[in-house]
Amino acid sequence: MDLHAFIQEYTEAVYHARDPAAAARFIADPCIRHEHGHRVVMSLADNTSRIAGFFEGGASVRFEFAVALAEGELYAAAYQVKAVSDGQEQTLSGIEIFRVRDAKIVETWNSAPGAGPWG
16 A cells, blocks of 8 residues: 555545545544544544544645655654634644554554644
8 A cells, every 4th residue: 555645645535625524434443543642542433523623614724744754554744734714824733643554544643733834
């Protein structure tokens, strides 16, 4: 499996197309998430709801990967996301690592996003 193509398709189908339900094609049920010092086991419904939260208030998001590496079942990306809500644009940057097994994201590690793009 080409992890670059898989994560790009996930990003396009779910975030850029604003379709949280498409997450079912990409995210395992359950999926382990490591965020801000916490390990959380999330159901697909929980993940779909989490993703839908990105679009509350009509916000649009656009992810770009500044650096991405794939090795085995792991994909690591330094991303920046441009979000537009109520006419205001904001750029955040962070790092996310995905573990992909059997064509599903089974585990992720997320850094806390920082304000602004990567320099």
